[in-house]
Every structure is written in structure tokens, then in C-alpha cells.
Amino acid sequence: MLSSIRDRLFRQDGRHRFEQAVLPHLDAAYDLARWLTRNDTDAEDVVQTACLRALQFFDGFKGVNARAWLLTIVRNTFYSWLEQKGRGGSGGEIAAPFDEAIHSGEGATTDPEMELLRRADGRLLRQAFEALALPFREVIVLRELEGLSYKEIAAVAGIPVGTVMSRLARARRQLQEFLIAHGVKEGAP
Amino acid sequence: MSCPEIEHGVAAYLDGELDLTSTLAFERHLGECPDCARALAREEALREAIGRAGLRFTPSPEQTRRLRRAVHTLGDSARPAAPRWPAVWRAPGGAWRLQALAAMLLVAIASWSLGRFGAPRLAPDDMAEEVVASHVRSLLAGHPADVASTDRHTVKPWFTGRLDYAPAVVDLAGQGFPLAGGRLDYLAHHPVAALVYRADRHVVNLFTWPAAYSADHAGPTPAALTRQGFHVVHWTAAGMTYWAVSDVAEDRLLRFAHLLAAGAPP
Numbered sequence: 001m002l003s004s005i006r007d008r009l010f011r012q013d014g015r016h017r018f019e020q021a022v023l024p025h026l027d028a029a030y031d032l033a034r035w036l037t038r039n040d041t042d043a044e045d046v047v048q049t050a051c052l053r054a055l056q057f058f059d060g061f062k063g064v065n066a067r068a069w070l071l072t073i074v075r076n077t078f079y080s081w082l083e084q085k086g087r088g089g090s091g092g093e094i095a096a097p098f099d100e101a102i103h104s105g106e107g108a109t110t111d112p113e114m115e116l117l118r119r120a121d122g123r124l125l126r127q128a129f130e131a132l133a134l135p136f137r138e139v140i141v142l143r144e145l146e147g148l149s150y151k152e153i154a155a156v157a158g159i160p161v162g163t164v165m166s167r168l169a170r171a172r173r174q175l176q177e178f179l180i181a182h183g184v185k186e187g188a189p
Numbered sequence: 190m191s192c193p194e195i196e197h198g199v200a201a202y203l204d205g206e207l208d209l210t211s212t213l214a215f216e217r218h219l220g221e222c223p224d225c226a227r228a229l230a231r232e233e234a235l236r237e238a239i240g241r242a243g244l245r246f247t248p249s250p251e252q253t254r255r256l257r258r259a260v261h262t263l264g265d266s267a268r269p270a271a272p273r274w275p276a277v278w279r280a281p282g283g284a285w286r287l288q289a290l291a292a293m294l295l296v297a298i299a300s301w302s303l304g305r306f307g308a309p310r311l312a313p314d315d316m317a318e319e320v321v322a323s324h325v326r327s328l329l330a331g332h333p334a335d336v337a338s339t340d341r342h343t344v345k346p347w348f349t350g351r352l353d354y355a356p357a358v359v360d361l362a363g364q365g366f367p368l369a370g371g372r373l374d375y376l377a378h379h380p381v382a383a384l385v386y387r388a389d390r391h392v393v394n395l396f397t398w399p400a401a402y403s404a405d406h407a408g409p410t411p412a413a414l415t416r417q418g419f420h421v422v423h424w425t426a427a428g429m430t431y432w433a434v435s436d437v438a439e440d441r442l443l444r445f446a447h448l449l450a451a452g453a454p455p
Contacts, residue, residue, distance in 0.1 A: 120238040143204065
């Protein structure tokens with residue numbers, strides 16, 4: 001009988017610890033999943049599945065950085081989900097081509113371009129983010145929207161810090177080029 | 190793109206990932222390298238645009254409800270070896286024992302929760318840990334504000350009679366940090382004011398109390414630290430101590446703190 005009480009208490013304690021680790025970071029998990037899946041319903045599914053996985057891995061969680069831990073699981077869940085979803089263009093999603101020929105525009109940074117960056121509105125920026133290939137989108141979302149440090153991003157994405165830096169640099173360059181190209185188009189009378 | 194610093198130096202500087210020595214060296218370099226200066230200006234413009242755009246997705250209230258329920262349900266099996274109920278549950282004539290057991294369970298759980306929530310679980314000298322724990326608790330509850338309002342003229346009077354002091358309530362909506370409400374919390378062995386703000390759609394808790402409560406030695410310049418993946422910014426001004434906590438990017442939280450520190454009424 002005593003052991004059943006103890007079990008019950010452990011269960012309560014387990015739930016409390018689990019909720020304390022996961023609940024504060026649900027918004028961050030959803031934001032990442034939403035940017036990766038580009039869809040409300042899929043994002044929710046991915047977060048739900050990630051929570052289930054988080055529970056399975058919970059014993060291995062050392063309690064240091066719950067946010068990076070949960071985001072890592074969300075990211076991995078997303079990639080398995082993408083794989084399961086099948087061939088329907090998913091390969092293209094991962095390796096979305098970045099046309100270096102078009103985007104290698106050296107120098108030639110003029111003040112009007114700065115103006116376009118400054119004026120870029122939310123809709124255009126959202127499009128620019130969506131246009132990024134996954135490896136770039138995930139690092140820029142983790143950095144700019146979730147505010148993770150390079151070290152945390154490296155842990156979440158499972159890549160070295162140096163790769164985080166070069167992906168961030170490339171993501172930002174592509175964002176700028178997208179905004180300038182489309183800003184010019186829309187700004188033209 | 191001739192300068193080798195452009196690729197990494199500019200970004201690391203912008204992201205606050207350089208140590209003090211490298212920061213100073215890079216700032217010197219900026220003065221000499223127009224390429225890097227221009228690249229930095231563009232990246233800053235981009236970051237400002239991103240900050241303005243409010244790109245963070247947040248789940249709808251229904252989605253939040255569903256997700257929280259799922260976590261709650263999952264949490265029930267957060268211990269691997271799920272307990273197996275002993276035979277007493279099924280034994281014939283065991284009903285009275287069952288009730289006794291239930292009563293004992295209740296008492297046990299009640300005293301355990303008291304112990305859990307009533308006793309200080311963190312070293313009292315690390316106020317940052319306590320502040321982060323309060324921030325997390327407010328997120329666990331799902332409704333960080335007792336008085337939910339964007340109007341400081343609603344939030345400020347709400348604290349009257351609930352605290353021994355009147356916290357300054359500043360509206361920073363114009364600067365991108367809208368007020369979301371206020372809440373009573375318990376820190377430094379006193380009831381204290383917790384003001385809830387939003388920054389880039391992240392929740393920010395701003396705790397403020399008279400510096401005497403915690404014998405605070407912090408200076409007037411906001412200083413940042415990190416606990417459990419949360420950013421914490423701390424400073425004192427005019428005899429009050431301030432702690433801001435959030436999972437928003439550290440530079441955003443510092444900006445928030447600097448705005449408050451600069452505008453704090455005497």
C-alpha cells in the first residue's frame with residue numbers, strides 16, 4: 001500500500017517536472033514548427049508529436065536548458081515528419097536551390113537599397129523568410145525570432161558553431177537580396 | 190566583398206557573440222573598413238525591419254489549450270515504470286480499505302504539495318534563480334497577468350492596497366514593448382509587483398520592489414545574465430530594484446531595460 005502511495009507521488013512529481021520543462025516553451029516550439037512546416041495544422045501536429053517524444057526522452061534531460069532541449073526535439077520531429085510525408089516535393093524542400101549566379105551581386109550597395117531594407121514591411125519579410133531553404137530558415141528563425149545564441153542553435157540543429165555562423169550570414173544575405181529585388185519591383189510605379 | 194571580416198565579424202558583432210576584446214578590435218576595424226561598415230548598416234536595417242514585422246507565430250488560444258492539455262496528459266506518465274495498482278483495489282470486500290487508502294493519499298499529496306510549494310527550494314542568495322522560477326511559474330499557469338490590461342492607468346491602481354509600495358508602470362507600446370498586465374508575486378520574502386510586457390510576441394516579466402527588500406547592490410546600468418535558457422536583466426534605480434526575465438533575444442531585453450532605466454521616474 002505504501003508503495004502505491006509512493007508511486008502516485010512519483011507520478012505527480014514526474015508530471016510536475018515534465019510540465020515545468022515543456023509548458024514555458026510551447027510558444028517557441030510552435031513558432032519553430034510553424035516556420036518549418038509553413039502550416040498551422042501541421043505545426044500543431046509536429047509540436048504534439050514532439051511533446052510525446054520529449055516525454056520518452058525526459059529521463060535523459062538534465063534540466064539545464066529546457067528550451068534548447070525541446071526545440072531540438074521539435075526540429076528532429078519535423079524532419080522525420082517530412083520524411084514520412086514522402087517524396088511529394090520534400091527533397092526539393094530540403095535542398096531548395098540557391099542561385100548563386102543571380103545572387104552573387106558584388107558590392108554595388110547603394111543608399112536606395114538601404115532604404116528598401118528599412119522600408120520592408122511585414123508581408124514582404126514573411127515572404128522572404130518563407131523563400132529561404134530549410135537549413136537557412138531554421139537558423140534565422142532560431143536566432144532572430146527565438147533569440148537563441150550561436151551555441152544554442154548549434155546544439156538544436158546539430159551543427160558546429162562555425163556552420164551556424166555561415167548559414168546565418170547566408171540567410172541574411174538572401175533576405176536582403178529578396179527584399180531589395182522585390183522592394184524594387186513593388187516600389188516601381 | 191573583399192574584407193574577410195564581412196562573413197563572420199559583422200554578424201558576430203551584431204549578434205553580441207564577441208567578447209569584450211574582440212568587440213573593441215572589431216569597432217576599430219569598422220572605422221577603417223568601409224565594406225564592413227556598410228555590411229553592418231545593412232544587417233542592422235534588416236534586423237530592425239524583422240523586429241518591426243512581428244514575424245513570430247504564436248498558437249491560437251484553441252491550439253494553446255489543446256497543446257497544454259496534451260502536455261498535462263502526457264505528464265501523467267512522466268515516470269517510466271508506471272505504478273501498478275496492488276491487489277487491494279480489486280480484492281472483494283476491500284472497499285473500506287480503498288476509501289482509507291484514498292484518504293491517506295489525499296493527506297499525503299496535500300502535505301507533499303505544501304512541502305513542495307511552501308518551502309523555498311532555491312538558494313535564497315541566488316535571486317536570479319528565484320526570479321526565473323517565478324517567470325516559469327507564471328507561464329505554467331497559462332495566464333501571467335492577474336489584471337490583464339494594456340492601460341497603465343488600469344494596471345497601476347490595481348496594485349494599490351495589495352502592496353506596501355507603488356510600482357512605476359510605464360507604457361512602452363510605442364517602442365515595441367506593449368504592456369499586457371500585472372500580477373502579484375512573492376519574491377525576496379515579500380509580495381512584489383510583476384508587470385507583464387510583450388517583446389516580439391514573447392512574454393516579459395518585470396519584477397520590481399524596494400531595493401531594501403533584498404539588500405541589493407546592483408548598479409543603475411542594466412546587466413544581463415542567463416539562467417536555464419532565460420535571459421535576465423537586473424538593475425536598480427531610485428531605491429527600487431528591477432528584474433526583467435524573458436526568452437526573447439538578449440539584445441531586445443536589454444533595450445527594454447535601458448528604456449525603463451532611462452525613463453524611470455525619481
